[in-house]
Amino acid sequence: MNAMDQENFRVDETQESSAPNAARRDFLKASALLGGGLIVGLSLPAKNFAADLKPVAANAWVRIAPDNTITLICHRNEMGQDVHTSLALLVAEELGVDVNKVRVEQAPVDPVYINALLGGQITGGSTSIRDAWDKLRNAGATARLMLVAAAANAWKVPAAECSVDDGFVVHKGGRRETYGKLADAAAKLPVPGEVALKPRAQFTQIGKQQHRLDTHAKARGKATFGLDVSQPGMVYASIEQCPVIGGKVASVDGTKAKAIKGVIAVVDIGDAVAVVADHFWVAKTAREALAITWDQGAGAGLSTERIRATLRDGAKKDGAIVKQSGDSAAALKTAAKTFHADYESQLLAHATLEPMNCLALVGDKGCDIWTSTQFPQGAQGIAAARSGVATERVRIWPQFIGGGFGRRLDVDFIGQAAAIAKAVPGKPVKMIWTREDDIRNDFYRPASLHTMSAGLDAQGNLVAFESKMVSASITNRMFPGVVKNDLDPFMTEGAANLTYAIPNSMQRVVIQELGLRVGYWRSVSHALNAFAIEGFIDELAHAAGKDPVAFRLALLDQQPRQRAVLERVAKESGWADKLPAGRARGVASMESYDTHQALVAEISQAGDKIRLDKLTYVVDPGIAVHPDQVVAQIQSGAVSGLINALRSKITLKDGRVEQSNFHDFLLLRTNQMPKIEVVVIEGGDKPGGIGEVGVPLVAPAIANAVFALTGKRARSLPLSDEKIEFV
Amino acid sequence: MTQLSINGKNVEVDAAPETPLLWVLRDHLGMTGTKFGCGAALCGACTVHLDGAPVRSCRIPLGTLAGKKITTIEGLGGRVGTAVQAAWDKIDVPQCGYCQSGQVLAATALLSANPKPTDADIDAAMSGNICRCGTYQRIRSAIHDAAQSLGA
Numbered sequence: 001m002n003a004m005d006q007e008n009f010r011v012d013e014t015q016e017s018s019a020p021n022a023a024r025r026d027f028l029k030a031s032a033l034l035g036g037g038l039i040v041g042l043s044l045p046a047k048n049f050a051a052d053l054k055p056v057a058a059n060a061w062v063r064i065a066p067d068n069t070i071t072l073i074c075h076r077n078e079m080g081q082d083v084h085t086s087l088a089l090l091v092a093e094e095l096g097v098d099v100n101k102v103r104v105e106q107a108p109v110d111p112v113y114i115n116a117l118l119g120g121q122i123t124g125g126s127t128s129i130r131d132a133w134d135k136l137r138n139a140g141a142t143a144r145l146m147l148v149a150a151a152a153n154a155w156k157v158p159a160a161e162c163s164v165d166d167g168f169v170v171h172k173g174g175r176r177e178t179y180g181k182l183a184d185a186a187a188k189l190p191v192p193g194e195v196a197l198k199p200r201a202q203f204t205q206i207g208k209q210q211h212r213l214d215t216h217a218k219a220r221g222k223a224t225f226g227l228d229v230s231q232p233g234m235v236y237a238s239i240e241q242c243p244v245i246g247g248k249v250a251s252v253d254g255t256k257a258k259a260i261k262g263v264i265a266v267v268d269i270g271d272a273v274a275v276v277a278d279h280f281w282v283a284k285t286a287r288e289a290l291a292i293t294w295d296q297g298a299g300a301g302l303s304t305e306r307i308r309a310t311l312r313d314g315a316k317k318d319g320a321i322v323k324q325s326g327d328s329a330a331a332l333k334t335a336a337k338t339f340h341a342d343y344e345s346q347l348l349a350h351a352t353l354e355p356m357n358c359l360a361l362v363g364d365k366g367c368d369i370w371t372s373t374q375f376p377q378g379a380q381g382i383a384a385a386r387s388g389v390a391t392e393r394v395r396i397w398p399q400f401i402g403g404g405f406g407r408r409l410d411v412d413f414i415g416q417a418a419a420i421a422k423a424v425p426g427k428p429v430k431m432i433w434t435r436e437d438d439i440r441n442d443f444y445r446p447a448s449l450h451t452m453s454a455g456l457d458a459q460g461n462l463v464a465f466e467s468k469m470v471s472a473s474i475t476n477r478m479f480p481g482v483v484k485n486d487l488d489p490f491m492t493e494g495a496a497n498l499t500y501a502i503p504n505s506m507q508r509v510v511i512q513e514l515g516l517r518v519g520y521w522r523s524v525s526h527a528l529n530a531f532a533i534e535g536f537i538d539e540l541a542h543a544a545g546k547d548p549v550a551f552r553l554a555l556l557d558q559q560p561r562q563r564a565v566l567e568r569v570a571k572e573s574g575w576a577d578k579l580p581a582g583r584a585r586g587v588a589s590m591e592s593y594d595t596h597q598a599l600v601a602e603i604s605q606a607g608d609k610i611r612l613d614k615l616t617y618v619v620d621p622g623i624a625v626h627p628d629q630v631v632a633q634i635q636s637g638a639v640s641g642l643i644n645a646l647r648s649k650i651t652l653k654d655g656r657v658e659q660s661n662f663h664d665f666l667l668l669r670t671n672q673m674p675k676i677e678v679v680v681i682e683g684g685d686k687p688g689g690i691g692e693v694g695v696p697l698v699a700p701a702i703a704n705a706v707f708a709l710t711g712k713r714a715r716s717l718p719l720s721d722e723k724i725e726f727v
Numbered sequence: 728m729t730q731l732s733i734n735g736k737n738v739e740v741d742a743a744p745e746t747p748l749l750w751v752l753r754d755h756l757g758m759t760g761t762k763f764g765c766g767a768a769l770c771g772a773c774t775v776h777l778d779g780a781p782v783r784s785c786r787i788p789l790g791t792l793a794g795k796k797i798t799t800i801e802g803l804g805g806r807v808g809t810a811v812q813a814a815w816d817k818i819d820v821p822q823c824g825y826c827q828s829g830q831v832l833a834a835t836a837l838l839s840a841n842p843k844p845t846d847a848d849i850d851a852a853m854s855g856n857i858c859r860c861g862t863y864q865r866i867r868s869a870i871h872d873a874a875q876s877l878g879a
Contacts, residue, residue, distance in 0.1 A: 080822030080860045211819055218824030219815035219831060221760020221800030225824075228759035236754065279742070281750040353764050353772055353825045353859040402762070402825030403859050435765040628819060632865070636822055639861025662769035662857065670863040671850035 060112045061139040062091060068167055068180030071103045075113035077123040077374055079401035081691040082629040085213045087132055089625055093205045094140030096164030104213060106398045109376045121377035124409050126593040126689025129625055133687055141195045147179050150186035206625050226372030226399045227357045231428035235264055237420050238283035239272040240290055241441050244655035245516050246299035249273055249292060256289040269419040276424055280432055299655040307514050311449035314470035314512030320486035322495050326504030331464035335455025343532035344716040347650040348445035348521055349665055354402020355438040358417035361428040366393030372401040374408040382415035387422045406520035410443050439665050440657040443519025444650050446472040450532035460544030468508040472518045486511055494529030499562040499591050500555035522640045523695035526592045534588040534700035548587050549575055561683045562591060565618045566598040572679055573600035573616040586704030588697040593689025596620040601701035603709055611727045612674035622684025630690050634678045637694015642668050645699035647720045729789050734802025744790025749773045751789050760800035760828050771856030774829035775799045781836040800828035808835045814873035822860035830856050834870050843874055
């Protein structure tokens with residue numbers, strides 16, 4: 001996707017730091033080519049370094065100070081998925097320094113940091129490692145070569161006689177010098193062209209046990225999230241938004257609110273009314289004194305029932321073809337047995353634990369934004385638009401993210417803060433949503449309907465398979481232009497990359513707008529498609545009288561990595577072992593984000609409820625850069641998958657979201673957790689994505705286990721809507 | 728002015744008595760280690776110790792706190808708190824980290840009252856603390872690990 005207008009990519013050349021520009025530009029040209037980005041200069045974030053510690057930027061990602069402080073300018077945002085450590089590992093491996101000596105600083109908005117897999121400066125889509133794999137190793141290797149060359153020049157020895165040792169260049173004769181002392185001279189040297197990267201066998205850090213660099217701070221309350229940033233003279237804002245989805249402010253009388261001690265201003269920003277006060281609690285409670293008339297707009301008639309009816313209407317359309325083989329219509333006619341089923345998924349809120357918030361300052365110097373965001377470039381664009389400040393004078397200061405899950409790809413709340421700050425110029429305003437604001441003003445994971453058809457021959461072989469997904473397009477709203485020929489690439493994922501070889505198949509997608517704003521939710525359409533496809537495949541296996549693992553394996557002749565994870569999960573979960581009465585297993589399998597996985601869920605009857613005993617994952621991400629955090633991401637994805645599967649839902653009545661807080665939008669708690677086992681195998685030659693991989697198979701694996709246990713086939717989410725209750 | 732005892736120090740706060748302790752800590756005192764998650768005592772992100780017991784600071788009015796000893800993540804120490812944080816480090820518990828101040832405070836309170844908690848004890852003590860990332864399995868391991876190191 002081409003996320004942003006080229007206008008936003010301009011860089012102020014006058015802000016160039018003192019770093020060696022010619023050499024750096026040369027490097028940037030090289031890196032821009034690698035990353036498919038633009039060839040431009042780079043302005044690094046201005047920092048107040050002591051004069052004798054002035055850092056030298058080796059390139060856009062690596063900065064080395066004379067005191068030997070090595071900093072990764074991290075161009076992806078840390079939301080728990082471990083980019084700070086994993087990306088630092090890529091640089092450290094090639095730079096020749098212990099990753100624990102690398103400091104991590106969050107990158108500003110700059111074209112060099114554009115994610116080549118997404119077309120914008122975006123953290124999402126499980127792309128961070130895949131995009132950075134060559135880019136950051138090259139950055140580390142380039143810096144290392146330049147440091148070695150600087151040492152060789154100074155010592156008047158051949159560079160080939162020099163090596164590196166954890167932050168030192170070392171000559172075979174015994175001389176040693178720190179990177180810090182060499183950095184200034186190194187930066188004046190020409191940038192090497194071709195850089196040879198280490199073969200995998202020589203890795204000493206990538207793929208090894210390593211602690212997260214941010215654990216210590218996070219276990220001590222010292223990590224600074226967006227909500228924690230402070231600026232001198234800071235004031236607070238709390239906003240009232242229309243209770244009906246999409247509604248706007250018609251008029252507001254703020255007289256009573258303004259009379260409350262501590263209230264500074266009442267600001268109508270169009271989509272909300274803000275109370276600005278000296279403290280958040282004052283601003284929040286003063287909201288109750290606002291008299292607002294709303295223009296409810298078209299959303300007033302929206303309800304869960306209407307959304308389901310809209311989806312059913314959409315199923316009557318042909319939609320666009322995602323993937324096709326043979327002639328499925330003909331094969332269905334001649335099949336020995338045919339099957340049809342509908343699968344449905346619900347609306348979901350992201351419910352990040354850190355509610356939406358943003359600190360904004362509009363003043364003489366332009367606009368400054370401190371916030372937790374997955375999309376700094378989008379933040380800059382919307383802050384400019386709503387503050388009236390030119391884009392190049394908007395600075396984004398990204399902070400640790402207290403949960404993203406796709407919610408913070410949207411920048412609505414950043415625009416609101418900028419609009420409020422514009423009304424109180426010179427005052428830094430921290431706008432904080434309450435939990436109720438957050439649940440009721442989300443960009444919801446769209447509901448979906450899948451219509452499925454299939455045919456088996458007389459031997460129980462799958463000869464025809466059709467699926468049609470009906471849902472809303474997030475991409476149509478967020479990145480218009482990316483959706484071409486009615487195909488939204490974020491709706492076809494999980495279907496277009498189906499691993500099963502089926503002689504006659506047809507997969508379609510219908511974009512059906514639902515009348516509310518929808519957003520990317522961890523694993524996006526993989527979860528929607530996997531629930532329908534892996535559930536239906538399981539139905540077909542049982543109908544054919546075949547074992548669900550064997551039935552899948554028979555469709556995977558051409559997919560050695562997918563076969564391998566499925567065979568391994570059968571072994572790890574004890575699939576072949578007979579279970580006592582009252583226990584059962586279900587399996588599911590798929591490829592996503594260039595990573596292969598299979599999952600077995602084991603459950604048991606507990607009175608009239610079901611207990612989740614164990615989830616066994618086998619995951620093949622190709623290469624695991626930080627293996628323990630690959631496991632952590634699968635454990636985490638499992639919990640998102642359980643939220644999707646078990647009880648959680650957003651429902652609407654009269655255009656209003658019926659849920660408001662964690663008593664009615666239910667998240668998993670520790671007493672509800674199954675045991676999670678994760679086996680990682682490395683079957684590829686480069687890393688796949690991992691941050692979202694754990695999510696999509698949870699619902700189908702559990703639904704398939706429920707069928708094995710009870711004979712009841714669940715085809716809608718959450719499973720509680722099917723009267724399947726869990727302990 | 729309200730007198731408070733926070734992390735062993737006496738501080739004065741000028742805020743309305745109904746102001747929740749959470750916002751007193753964050754906005755009046757600049758102690759941002761304690762997090763806002765729900766405002767309704769449903770998620771545990773704002774957990775602090777009040778006279779040693781874990782409480783949800785988002786629902787405790789300033790006016791009720793005279794004479795009570797408050798401990799926040801910034802002041803957590805002692806034998807148990809230190810062991811808990813060491814276990815968190817060893818097992819790399821946090822992901823996004825936003826809930827972890829509350830988790831660490833809740834775990835420290837549990838181990839202070841019950842040096843050898845069972846899994847059922849952990850469920851009972853920790854189910855009020857939501858981790859949206861899903862670090863539950865590691866939290867459980869870290870609590871057992873800390874219990875072991877404290878018993879050694």
